[in-house]
Amino acid sequence: MEKMPKWADVVLIPLISLLLAAAISALVILAIGEDPVAAVKLMVDGALGSTYGWGYTLYYATNFLFTGLAVSVAFHARMFNIGGEGQAMLGGLGAALVCLYIPWPHWSMALAGGAIGAAIFGAAWAAIPAYLQAKRGSHIVITTIMFNFIAAAVLNYVLVNVLRPAGSMDPATARFPDAVHLPTLHELLAPLGIEFSKAAPANVSFLVALAACVFVWLLIWRTKLGYEIRAYGKSEQGALYAGISPFKITMIAMLLSGALAGMMAINNVMGEAERLVLNSTEGAGFIGIAVALMGRSHPFGVFLAAILFGFLYQGGAELALWTKIPREMIVVIQALVILFTGALDNMVRMPLEKIFIAFRKGKA
Amino acid sequence: MTLMKSLMGAAATIALTAGAALAEPALIFDLGGKFDKSFNEAAFAGAQRWAEETGGTFREVELQSEAQREQALRRFAEAGSNPIVMAGFAFSDALSQVAPDYPDTKFAVIDVDWLDLPNVRGIGFQEHEGSYLVGMMAALASETGTVGFIGGMDIPLIRKFACGYAQGVMAANPDAKIISNMTGTTPAAWNDPVKGSELTKAQISQGADVVYAAAGGTGVGVLQTAADEGILSIGVDSNQNHLHPGKVLTSMMKRVDNAVFDAFTQGENLESGNFHMGVANGGVGYALDEHNAALVSVEMKAAVDAASAKIASGELVVHNYMSDDSCPALKF
Numbered sequence: 199m200e201k202m203p204k205w206a207d208v209v210l211i212p213l214i215s216l217l218l219a220a221a222i223s224a225l226v227i228l229a230i231g232e233d234p235v236a237a238v239k240l241m242v243d244g245a246l247g248s249t250y251g252w253g254y255t256l257y258y259a260t261n262f263l264f265t266g267l268a269v270s271v272a273f274h275a276r277m278f279n280i281g282g283e284g285q286a287m288l289g290g291l292g293a294a295l296v297c298l299y300i301p302w303p304h305w306s307m308a309l310a311g312g313a314i315g316a317a318i319f320g321a322a323w324a325a326i327p328a329y330l331q332a333k334r335g336s337h338i339v340i341t342t343i344m345f346n347f348i349a350a351a352v353l354n355y356v357l358v359n360v361l362r363p364a365g366s367m368d369p370a371t372a373r374f375p376d377a378v379h380l381p382t383l384h385e386l387l388a389p390l391g392i393e394f395s396k397a398a399p400a401n402v403s404f405l406v407a408l409a410a411c412v413f414v415w416l417l418i419w420r421t422k423l424g425y426e427i428r429a430y431g432k433s434e435q436g437a438l439y440a441g442i443s444p445f446k447i448t449m450i451a452m453l454l455s456g457a458l459a460g461m462m463a464i465n466n467v468m469g470e471a472e473r474l475v476l477n478s479t480e481g482a483g484f485i486g487i488a489v490a491l492m493g494r495s496h497p498f499g500v501f502l503a504a505i506l507f508g509f510l511y512q513g514g515a516e517l518a519l520w521t522k523i524p525r526e527m528i529v530v531i532q533a534l535v536i537l538f539t540g541a542l543d544n545m546v547r548m549p550l551e552k553i554f555i556a557f558r559k560g561k562a
Numbered sequence: 563m564t565l566m567k568s569l570m571g572a573a574a575t576i577a578l579t580a581g582a583a584l585a586e587p588a589l590i591f592d593l594g595g596k597f598d599k600s601f602n603e604a605a606f607a608g609a610q611r612w613a614e615e616t617g618g619t620f621r622e623v624e625l626q627s628e629a630q631r632e633q634a635l636r637r638f639a640e641a642g643s644n645p646i647v648m649a650g651f652a653f654s655d656a657l658s659q660v661a662p663d664y665p666d667t668k669f670a671v672i673d674v675d676w677l678d679l680p681n682v683r684g685i686g687f688q689e690h691e692g693s694y695l696v697g698m699m700a701a702l703a704s705e706t707g708t709v710g711f712i713g714g715m716d717i718p719l720i721r722k723f724a725c726g727y728a729q730g731v732m733a734a735n736p737d738a739k740i741i742s743n744m745t746g747t748t749p750a751a752w753n754d755p756v757k758g759s760e761l762t763k764a765q766i767s768q769g770a771d772v773v774y775a776a777a778g779g780t781g782v783g784v785l786q787t788a789a790d791e792g793i794l795s796i797g798v799d800s801n802q803n804h805l806h807p808g809k810v811l812t813s814m815m816k817r818v819d820n821a822v823f824d825a826f827t828q829g830e831n832l833e834s835g836n837f838h839m840g841v842a843n844g845g846v847g848y849a850l851d852e853h854n855a856a857l858v859s860v861e862m863k864a865a866v867d868a869a870s871a872k873i874a875s876g877e878l879v880v881h882n883y884m885s886d887d888s889c890p891a892l893k894f
Contacts, residue, residue: 358747367651367717397636470629480627515630518623519637525624
C-alpha cells in the first residue's frame with residue numbers, strides 16, 4: 199500500500215489540524231462578540247512575549263512532558279494508559295511524603311529523593327492495572343480509568359484526615375520546608391547573567407523533563423528492552439514467537455509509564471505549590487494523552503506538543519485575565535485543539551493521503 | 563530572553579489595560595465560578611453594585627487552576643489594580659506569598675482573618691451568630707421537633723455554621739432533635755445538588771421538617787427537594803427566599819457583597835487588618851422579605867430580634883466552633 203511521505207505525516211497533518219481548530223475557535227470568539235485577532239495576539243504575547251509568559255508556558259509544558267511521555271511509553275507496547283491522572287496524583291503524594299518527613303540538606307538531593315518517591319508511587323499505582331491486564335486480561339483502559347477515581351478518593355482521604363494541619367480548612371498538606379525549594383529558572387539563569395521573570399513557576403524540573411525525553415528515546419530505540427516493547431506492541435504473537443514474555447513487557451511498560459506520570463509531581467507539587475493540594479494534577483494526565491497522540495509517541499514530538507499545550511494553557515489564562523471571554527470559552531478552545539489533533543486525526547489524514555496518492559499517480 | 567523583551571511585554575500589558583484609570587480594583591473568584599447562586603455570586607453582586615453607583619470599572623477573573631491563584635494576584639498587582647479582592651479561604655496561602663512583594667498594593671480576602679500583613683485586609687464572618695438566629699427560627703417553625711442541617715464540604719468553617727445553628731435550635735426548644743449531614747469532603751461538595759437532594763430526603767424520612775443548607779451550589783438541590791416535599795428550608799449566604807416563595811423559611815445572610823463593596827469603595831486607602839463581621843455590625847443576619855413574611859410569625863420575629871439584640875450587645879455569646887474545635891450543642 200502506498201503511503202504519504204514521512205514529513206507529511208509528522209508535520210503537515212498536525213499543522214492542518216491545528217489550523218482547523220484555530221479557525222473554528224476564531225468563529226466561536228467572533229460569535230460571542232470578541233475580536234479573534236486581538237485574542238490570538240493576546241495569547242501569543244502573554245504566553246511567549248516575555249520571560250514571564252515563557253515561565254508559565256514551560257511550567258505547564260513540563261507537566262505535559264511527563265504525562266505525554268508516560269502515555270507514549272505505554273503506546274509503544276500498544277497499551278492505552280488513561281490512568282496518568284491517577285498516577286500523577288499518587289506521585290504527588292509520594293513526593294509530598296518524601297519532602298515532609300525527610301530532612302533534606304540540599305534541594306538537589308530533595309529533587310532526586312522526591313523524583314524517586316513520586317516515581318515509585320506512580321509506578322505502584324500503575325502496577326495493579328498492569329498485573330490485571332497481564333495475568334487476567336482485564337482491559338487496561340477500563341482499569342486505569344477506574345484507578346483514577348480510586349486515586350482521587352485515596353488522596354482525598356489522606357489530605358482531609360491525615361496530612362491536613364490542624365485547624366486548616368484547605369484539604370492540603372503543610373508547606374514543605376525551605377530546604378526542598380527547587381530553584382526556578384529565574385534562580386538558575388541569574389548566575390549566567392540572563393534575566394528571567396521571578397514570578398514564573400518554571401523550575402529545574404523542566405530540565406529533568408527534557409532528560410526524561412532523551413531517556414525515553416534511548417530506551418525505546420536504542421536498547422533491547424525498547425525493541426522488545428515495540429515488538430510486543432506491533433504483534434503479540436510475533437513477540438511470543440521471538441521469546442518475549444508478554445507478562446514481563448506489559449508490566450515493565452506500565453511501570454515505566456506510571457513512574458513517568460508520577461514524576462510530574464516534582465514540577466507541580468515540589469516546584470510550584472510546595473505543598474500538596476487536592477486537585478494538583480488538574481487534568482494533566484488527560485492532556486498527556488492528547489500530547490502523546492499529537493507527538494506520534496516520539497519524545498521529540500511529545501516535546502513540541504507539550505510546548506503547544508503549555509502555550510494554550512498560559513495563553514488561555516491571559517485571555518481570562520484581560521478580556522471578557524469567559525473561562526468556559528477558553529476550555530472550548532483547548533478542547534477544539536485536542537479534538538482536531540487527537541480524535542479527528544483521520545479526518546485530515548484520509549483526504550490528505552488520497553491527495554498524495556493521486557498526485558503520485560499523476561506523476562507516474 | 564532579555565530584560566528589554568520582558569519590559570516590552572510589560573509595556574504591552576499596560577497598553578492593553580489602558581483606556582481605564584490605572585488603579586481600578588480587581589476581584590478574583592474562587593474555582594467554584596462567578597455564578598454559583600451563593601458565595602461567589604454575592605461577591606460579584608457587591609462589585610456590580612459598586613460599579614453601578616460609582617460608574618467605575620473593575621477587573622475580574624474566574625480561575626481555572628490552582629497555579630493561577632498566585633499568577634492572577636501577581637498579574638493584577640503588576641498591572642496596577644488596587645485594591646485586589648479575593649473570594650475564599652483557599653487564597654490565604656498564595657496571598658501570604660504574594661502580598662509582601664507588592665507593599666503598595668492593597669489586598670482584601672474574604673473568609674480569611676488570620677493573616678497578619680500590613681497591606682492585607684482580612685474579612686471573617688461570624689457565621690455562627692447568623693446561624694444561631696436561623697436555628698431559633700427553625701426550632702420555632704418545626705412541628706415535629708426535628709430539624710436538619712446539610713453542610714457542603716466538611717471543613718471547620720461549615721461546622722461553625724452547624725454549631726451555631728444547633729445552639730440556636732436548642733435555645734428555642736431544648737428537646738429538639740438535630741440531624742446533621744455533610745455533603746462530602748472535597749470541593750466538589752460545594753456543587754452537588756443531586757446529593758443535596760438525597761440528603762434532604764433522608765432527613766425528611768427521619769422526621770425533619772425544616773432543613774438548613776450551608777452548602778453553596780449544593781443548597782439549590784436541598785431547597786428544591788424541601789419545596790417539593792412540602793417542608794421548610796433555610797437558604798445561605800445570599801438571600802435565597804425568592805427561589806421557592808413561601809417554602810423557604812428564611813436565609814442566613816452573609817454579606818459578602820457588602821464586604822466587597824466596602825473594599826472597592828475604600829479603594830487604594832483600604833484599611834488593613836482583620837475584621838470580624840457579625841450580627842452587631844450587620845455582617846450576618848436573617849432575611850425577611852415578601853417571600854417569607856407569611857412564614858415568620860410575630861412571636862418568632864420577636865424572639866429572634868431579642869436574641870439578635872443580645873448578641874449585638876454582647877450579652878449572649880454564641881460558641882464559635884473554630885475557637886476550640888468543639889461544639890456544646892452538636893456532635894460531628
